[in-house]
Amino acid sequence: MNIVVLLKQVPSTESFIEIADDGVSIKTDNVKMVINPYDEFAVEEAIRLKEAHGGSVTILSVGREKTTESIRTALAMGADSGVLIQDSAAEGCDSLGIARILAAALKDIPFDLIIAGQRAVDDDNFQVGVAVAEYLKIPHVSMVIKEEITDGKIRCHRTVEGGTVILETSLPALFTTQRGLNEPRYASLPGIMKAKKKPLDIKTLADIGLDAEKAGKPMTKIMAVKYPPEREGGTIIDGDSAQAKAAALVRVLHEKAKVI
Amino acid sequence: MSQQCVLAIAEQSDAAFRKITYEVLSEGRRIANSLGCPLTAVVLGAGEDISKELGEYGADRILVADNQALREYVNDAYTNVIADIIDKENPCVVILGASTQGKELSARIAARINAPLAMDCVAVQVENGNLVITRPMYGGKILADVALDGNPQIAAIRPNSMSIVKTAGAGSVEKLEVDLGKTDLTFVEKNLETGKVELTEADVIISGGRGMGGSDFSVIEELADLLKGAVGASRSAVDEGWRPVSDQVGQTGKVVSPNLYVACGISGAIQHLAGMSSSRVIAAINKDPDAPIFSKADYGIVGDLFEIVPLVIDETKKIKA
Known part of the structure; x- marks a missing residue:
């Protein structure tokens, strides 16, 4: 089974995010860049499926050169090859533009299954994976916490508010990951050594038969970014006893904040 | 061309509207007023009897496709039907x-019809006939x-971030015949915990972290039940296996x-603070006086x-007595 994982490199979730001087982007210098955590679940699931069913795992990404580090990490975990679309024209794309680029790149990569993160934890858009499925005219299931593949069919357990829904479809298909799907492995030292020799192709938009115009003019534009209203640290409730503190807290929540 | 409208997609589960539906209708009405156009609601998989209610939240027209095959949300059928309605x-x-x-659903529709999509909006403004949203x-x-x-x-508006506003209006209900189109996904079953308050819709959340020391969250659950709230957890508590990922x-x-x-035994790692800082009121209980959560x-x-x-x-x- 040929599996493609869509991967994005993002600032780690431990990062403090600082707004850049242009007021519409964030500072990326000195920010630790990692595989998007939801994509890491996708890499792990793909490797497990390959171990169970055979086949290959290809990592596909759109990004800057630094993204090769994250692709190498995925290769060190056990993926077989990587493709990075690196093109300055891709940097102005919105989610649909990125999805069009990925879909165009997938014309040259055989796949039975595509796995993507439910969202990237930088822009939190929840769009790219689903849009790729639409452009490829294949079904998708999002926020999958468990999957089973038998006889060319995939059965996905999708998380919804208050529970799960089970859906089934034929391959080829795409699903997006939910936390809890698996516990991603660490790259082993032999894995890291092997990864250095695995193929990692860097392509431009022209290489995949696209130009900036075909990728589409962005229809969403960030006009400004700002910090959320700063929360003032409030009152530490003092009291002679735990009882007094608890009573004071309940009183203030009831009488002043009126939330209970 | 006939006058354009604002189209609000209702969401139902077991033929009852979810709370987000009223938020969507109310915000849709506000946008329609800014644009000076009518508000049309779409209901898939529920009856005309319950759909009438949406008129009270500002819908001028309520389009109802009470098709048996739409009772359960399945992405491809819903996308096909809604794309047709948009057309x-x-x-x-x-x-x-x-x-x-x-x-x-919004991501798939946006790609299908090549339309801009803003996900998880917490505020929507109309400027020169276009949307400018905050997310x-x-x-x-x-x-x-x-x-x-x-x-x-x-x-696509974030649950719990827009107010619900009732209006005096009563929308007209119109029955729709719809074509599900080509579908590849099969709904097998759903497993919902009954009576569980969904975190993203909850008015009150009591969360536990590493300070819980184990999987016994009974004190947290008891307080949550008492306040009709939901139980949340920090990443450490989930990583330890004490709580399900959905918490x-x-x-x-x-x-x-x-x-x-209410954060209990949660120190306040930056990635946790990011997820709860927009709560209206935050209370924290922690042994460590220097825990970042107190800030x-x-x-x-x-x-x-x-x-x-x-x-x-x-x-x-x-106080409840």
Whole structure:
């Protein structure tokens, strides 16, 4: 089974995010860049499926050169090859533009299954994976916490508010990951050594038969970014006893904040 | 061309509207007023009897496709049907909830009809006939103002962030015959915990972290039950296996904005703070006086949660009595 994982490199979730001087982007210098955590679940699931069913795992990404580090990490975990679309024209794309680029790149990569993160934890858009499925005219299931593949069919357990829904479809298909799907492995030292020799192709938009115009003019534009209203640290409730503190807290929540 | 409308997609589960539906209708009405156009609601998989109610939240027309095959949400059938409705109704704005359903539905529709989509909007403005929305990024560490350019423009609004407004209106209900089109997905079954309050919709959330020391969350659950709230957890508590992943609040879990968030034994890692800082009121109980959570909390108690929380329960019962 040929599996493609869509991967994005993002600032780690431990990062403090600082707004850049242009007021519409964030500072990326000195920010630790990692595989998007939801994509890491996708890499792990793909490797497990390959171990169970055979086949290959290809990592596909759109990004800057630094993204090769994250692709190498995925290769060190056990993926077989990587493709990075690196093109300055891709940097102005919105989610649909990125999805069009990925879909165009997938014309040259055989796949039975595509796995993507439910969202990237930088822009939190929840769009790219689903849009790729639409452009490829294949079904998708999002926020999958468990999957089973038998006889060319995939059965996905999708998380919804208050529970799960089970859906089934034929391959080829795409699903997006939910936390809890698996516990991603660490790259082993032999894995890291092997990864250095695995193929990692860097392509431009022209290489995949696209130009900036075909990728589409962005229809969403960030006009400004700002910090959320700063929360003032409030009152530490003092009291002679735990009882007094608890009573004071309940009183203030009831009488002043009126939330209970 | 007939006049454009704002199209609001209702969301139902077992033929009852989810809370987000009323938020979507109310916000849709407000946008329609700004644009000076009518508000049309779409209901899939529920009856005309319950759909009438949407008129009270501002819908001028309510289009109802009470098709048996649409009772359960399945992405491809819903996408096909809604894309057809968008084609016929020619809306300038499509608004829906950024629920687990709305997130993937809006993304698939946006790609299908080549329309701009803003996900998880917490505020929507109309400027020169176009939407400018505010949405969190980086798990809430940043808010972005995003301008949309296209027709229609799609806004998926974050649950619990828009107010519900009743109006005096009564919309006209119209029955729709729909074609499900080509579908590949089969609904097998659903397993919902009955009576469980969903974190993203909860008015009150009581969360536990590493300070819980184990999987016994009974004091947290008791306080949550008492306040008709939901139980949340920090990433450490989920990583330890004490709570299910669906309870996780934070940048890699759920971003929540309840009226009251009570953090118990949660130190306040940056990725957790990002997920709950937009709560209206935050209270924290932690042994460590230097825990970062206190810098975000409106009210803090330094102490042992296993001692404090049961006392909070007793005191709450007194005021409820």
